[in-house]
Amino acid sequence: MTRNPKIAFIGAGSTVFMKNIIGDTLQRPALAGATVALMDIDQGRLAESELVAKKLARSLGVPATIETYTDQRRALEKADFVVVAFQIGGYEPATVIDFEVPKRFGLRHTIADTLGVGGIMRGLRTVPHLWKICEDMLEVCPAAILLQYVNPMAINTWAIAEKYPAIKQVGLCHSVQGTAEELARDLDIPVGEIRYRAAGINHMAFYLNFEHRQPDGSFRDLYPALRRGYLEGRFPKPSSWNPRCPNKVRYETLMRLGYFVTESSEHFAEYTPYFIKDGRDDLIEKYGIPLDEYPKRCIEQVERWHAQAEDYRKAETITVQQSREYASSIMNSVWTGEPSVIYGNVRNNGCITSLPANCAAEVPCLVDDNGIQPTFVGELPPQLTALIRTNINVQELTVAALMTENPEHVYHAAMMDPHTAAELDLEQIWDLTDQLIAAHGDWLPEWLRPSGKIRAAS
Secondary structure, three states: OOOOEEEOOOOOOOOHHHHHHHHHHOHHHHHHHHHOOOOOOOOOHHHHHHHHHHHHHHHHHEEEEEEEEHHHHHHHHHOEEEOOOOOHHHHHHHHHHHHHHHOOOOOOOOOOOHHHHHHHHHHHHHHHHHHHHHHHHHHHHHOOEEOOOOOOOOHHHHHHHHHHOOOEEEEEEOHHHHHHHHHHHHHHOOOEEEEEEEEEOOEEEEEEEEEEEEOOOOOOEOOHHHHHHHOOOOOOOOOOOOOEEEEEEEEHHHHHHOOOEEHHHHHHHHOOOOOOOOHHHHHHHHHHHOOOHHHHHHHHHHHHHHHHHHHHHOOOOOOOOOOOOOOHHHHHHHHOOOOOOEEEEEEEOOOOOOOOOOOOOEEEEEEEOOOEEEOOOOOOHHHHHHHHHHHHHHHHHHHHHHHHHOOHHHHHHHHOHHHHHHHHHHHHHHHHHHHHHHHHHHHHHHHHOOOOOOOOOO
């Protein structure tokens, strides 16, 4: 009798995301009989997710077994795959703090979950919990693959590799495939006819080539068409999903760097010093930069979920559509040996030769029953390497703070952030970091809490 896989989902109270991942997974014949262990500390949200998961299985007519746990270690026992999706500190208070405290200094953000002072704080809140998952995995499912969907992705992936190198892990994001679909829409070309190769770090990877397959089997470079469309005002087309952000930042970056970045304009605007500046409302207007975008999304998502939850409770069946997430593809390839290619965040290990070997790189990966195998990219164009390194500096110092429990590295990370350094002087950066640490309090590791931090003298 063929064994069915066990999939542990940590943070299963993220019901909509859980629905997408488990819905994708149960549509794959080799995974349809999986045991799905849903785990969350919020029993109310966990109950909602259990209801949705069981209706998914029933709607698809598959023999999956759905289990629920509030104990993480029990949920992980004998798991083959571990999916992680949580937000430590939640929208309130943590995200609100990450936006509101910097505003006192005139420092504004759009998303604040990946880089900048918000990304640093989020990493400091999050990594200890990911490390605890790794500790439990080494005890009860050491061969399992960790599929990590948590921001700040690069900091998390780097920190896991540093402290628990034995853990088989990959950080997953949908920006590469999602942006390819957006560009295909601008170009009026079916995305299935486009070939691309991207590399970099999470949220700052670039399409090294972006091409259209021709009837004779050759490929046409699409970069000239993208540049021409932007210069002529035809691109970007109005957003199909976020009218608050017209996507001009990335097109402007294409014109300056020669390559298109894979993460959204609202994200990318705060990873560089060029687009968000105090007193420069003209830039905000010109590029359509949606300040305070993430808090708005959080509120909208909560409202939307309340409506969806009621629909799910009433529905006898749930319609399942394939999402663009990679998780089910990875699990299917590992379980069956059927190969696939995904974009994953992994320890670089020389895949991108112009970036540090220990950083978290986002590269194409082959997946089969040998696991996740990152592919060699080589050297990036020098202007891309230079820009990416400015973000790696922040990530490296945040991981150093976590590994050494040296609070001063938190301040050093904030000093190196491109957006923060472009807006604030050194004393302001240190004062801001003080205030963020104080505001987050017990959400931070004990060594960093206000009573334990070390601040250098002015």
